[in-house]
Amino acid sequence: AFVVFPASVLPITRMSKKIKRFTKRGQVAKGNLTNLLQESIQGNRIVKAFGMEEYEITRFREENQKVFKQSIRGSRIQAVVTPAMELLASFAIGAVVWYGGSSVIAGGRTQGEFMAFMTAMFLMYQPFKHLTKTYTTIQQGIAGAERIFEIMDEESEIKERPGARPAPGFSRMIGFHDVSFGYGRKLVLNNINLKIRAGEMVALVGMSGVGKSTLADLIPRFYDVTSGRITIDGTDIREATLQSLRSQIGIVSQHTFLFNDTVRNNIAYGDPSKNMEHIVAAAKAAHAHDFIMAMPQGYDTAIGEMGMRLSGGQRQRLAIARALLKDAPILILDEATSSLDTDSERLVQEALENLMIRRTTLVIAHRLSTIRKATRIVVLVDGAIVEEGTHEELLSRQSEYNRLYTLQLLEDEGASRGKLLH
Structure with missing residues (x-):
C-alpha cells in the first residue's frame, strides 16, 4: 500500500499540470472577453452609428465560446482526479488485503498486526485525498498568478542610473x-x-x-x-x-x-x-x-x-x-x-x-x-x-x-x- 500511494503521485501531478495549462489558457480567454465587453460598452455610440450590433454580438459569442471550451477542458480533467484517486486507493486496499491476508494465513504475521496496518492505511487515506485536491487547487491558483507575475516582472525600459540624485529645482x-x-x-x-x-x-x-x-x-x-x-x-x-x-x-x-x-x-x-x-x-x-x-x-x-x-x-x-x-x-x-x-x-x-x-x-x-x-x-x-x-x-x-x-x-x-x- 505504501508503494501504491507514492506511485499515485505521478498521474495526479500530470493531471494537475494539465489543469494548470488549461486554467492559464482560460485566463487569457477571459481577459480577451473582458476587453471586448469594455470596448463594446465604451464605444456603444460608434457601434450603433455604424449598425454593427450583430457584428459585436458575433464577436462576443466567439470569445465566449473560447472561454467555455477552456473551462470545459479544465473541468473534465478536474473531474477525473477524484475518481482516479479512488481507483488507485481501491488497488492499494486490494493489494493490502491480499498480501496481508496471505501473510497471516502463512503465519508470517499476526491478525493484530494486520488490523493495525489496515487501520494506519485508512487513517492516511483521507489526508492524502485532501492533499491531492489541494494540490490541484494550487495549480489553478498558480496559473492565474503567473498572468499577474508576467506583468509585474516586466522590466521597465526606463531605469534610474546607479547613484541617481534628486534633480535640483528648475530655474534656468x-x-x-x-x-x-x-x-x-x-x-x-x-x-x-x-x-x-x-x-x-x-x-x-x-x-x-x-x-x-x-x-x-x-x-x-x-x-x-x-x-x-x-x-x-x-x-x-x-x-x-x-x-x-x-x-x-x-x-x-x-x-x-x-x-x-x-x-x-x-x-x-x-x-x-x-x-x-x-x-x-x-x-x-x-x-x-x-x-x-x-x-x-x-x-x-x-x-x-x-x-x-x-x-x-x-x-x-x-x-x-x-x-x-x-x-x-x-x-x-x-x-x-x-x-x-x-x-x-x-x-x-x-x-x-x-x-x-x-x-x-x-x-x-x-x-x-x-x-x-x-x-x-x-x-x-x-x-x-x-x-x-x-x-x-x-x-x-x-x-x-x-x-x-x-x-x-x-x-x-x-x-x-x-x-x-x-
Missing part, C-alpha cells in the same frame, strides 16, 4: 543637445538642438507625425533618447531620480485621463497633500468650479470611468485644475484644445493662460491661432527642426510655418462658410 534652462530618437530602426527625431529658457512659452508645430509629441515625451523620460542628451539647468536628466524629475513637470493633453472617482479626488491627484481650499482655488482658476457646483454632489460627485459623465471641455478643465494643484515649474500642453468646440476652447484657453503664468511651457497645437503669444515657435519637418522664431517673424518670410498657417486659415474659412450654409 531645458536643453536638447544633438538628440535623436527612434522606434526600432526608424528615427522619429533627428539631431534636435533646442534651448528653452525659464519663463518661455515655446510652441512646437508641424504636420501630424513629425515627432512633436515624442519630443515632449522625452522631457519626463517616458522614453529615453537614442543618442544625444537632454539637460535641465545643465544636468543630464538621466542623472536625476525619476520621481524628482517628474515632480517638476505638469502635463495636460487632449486625451485627458480621469479616474473613476470623485471630482475632488481627481483634482487632488495633482498633489494629495493639498487641502480643500487649494482644490477649490485650482478649480476656479481652471474655470471648473461653476460646473462642478452644478453637479449633484458638487466636488464629491463621481464622474464615471474615464470621466464619461463629463463633456470634453469639462474633462480638460479638470485636468488643468489637477496640473494647477501640482504647481510644477515646467508645463507640457500636448494639443490640449484641438478636439474642442469654440465655446469650450475659449474656456479651456483662458484656464490654460492661468496655468501658464510664471511657468516654462512647451505647447503642441494643431490650431496655430492658439500659439500666437508664444515666445518662440519651433517648426518640425520629418523629425528635424527647420526653423524657429516668433509668429510675426515666421510669417514675414516664405517659411514652412507660413505655409501651414495659410493652409489652416483656408480650412477655418471653409469651416465657417459651412456653418453659415447650415
Whole structure:
C-alpha cells in the first residue's frame, strides 16, 4: 500500500499540470472577453452609428465560446482526479488485503498486526485525498498568478542610473543637445538642438507625425533618447531620480485621463497633500468650479470611468485644475484644445493662460491661432527642426510655418462658410 500511494503521485501531478495549462489558457480567454465587453460598452455610440450590433454580438459569442471550451477542458480533467484517486486507493486496499491476508494465513504475521496496518492505511487515506485536491487547487491558483507575475516582472525600459540624485529645482534652462530618437530602426527625431529658457512659452508645430509629441515625451523620460542628451539647468536628466524629475513637470493633453472617482479626488491627484481650499482655488482658476457646483454632489460627485459623465471641455478643465494643484515649474500642453468646440476652447484657453503664468511651457497645437503669444515657435519637418522664431517673424518670410498657417486659415474659412450654409 505504501508503494501504491507514492506511485499515485505521478498521474495526479500530470493531471494537475494539465489543469494548470488549461486554467492559464482560460485566463487569457477571459481577459480577451473582458476587453471586448469594455470596448463594446465604451464605444456603444460608434457601434450603433455604424449598425454593427450583430457584428459585436458575433464577436462576443466567439470569445465566449473560447472561454467555455477552456473551462470545459479544465473541468473534465478536474473531474477525473477524484475518481482516479479512488481507483488507485481501491488497488492499494486490494493489494493490502491480499498480501496481508496471505501473510497471516502463512503465519508470517499476526491478525493484530494486520488490523493495525489496515487501520494506519485508512487513517492516511483521507489526508492524502485532501492533499491531492489541494494540490490541484494550487495549480489553478498558480496559473492565474503567473498572468499577474508576467506583468509585474516586466522590466521597465526606463531605469534610474546607479547613484541617481534628486534633480535640483528648475530655474534656468531645458536643453536638447544633438538628440535623436527612434522606434526600432526608424528615427522619429533627428539631431534636435533646442534651448528653452525659464519663463518661455515655446510652441512646437508641424504636420501630424513629425515627432512633436515624442519630443515632449522625452522631457519626463517616458522614453529615453537614442543618442544625444537632454539637460535641465545643465544636468543630464538621466542623472536625476525619476520621481524628482517628474515632480517638476505638469502635463495636460487632449486625451485627458480621469479616474473613476470623485471630482475632488481627481483634482487632488495633482498633489494629495493639498487641502480643500487649494482644490477649490485650482478649480476656479481652471474655470471648473461653476460646473462642478452644478453637479449633484458638487466636488464629491463621481464622474464615471474615464470621466464619461463629463463633456470634453469639462474633462480638460479638470485636468488643468489637477496640473494647477501640482504647481510644477515646467508645463507640457500636448494639443490640449484641438478636439474642442469654440465655446469650450475659449474656456479651456483662458484656464490654460492661468496655468501658464510664471511657468516654462512647451505647447503642441494643431490650431496655430492658439500659439500666437508664444515666445518662440519651433517648426518640425520629418523629425528635424527647420526653423524657429516668433509668429510675426515666421510669417514675414516664405517659411514652412507660413505655409501651414495659410493652409489652416483656408480650412477655418471653409469651416465657417459651412456653418453659415447650415
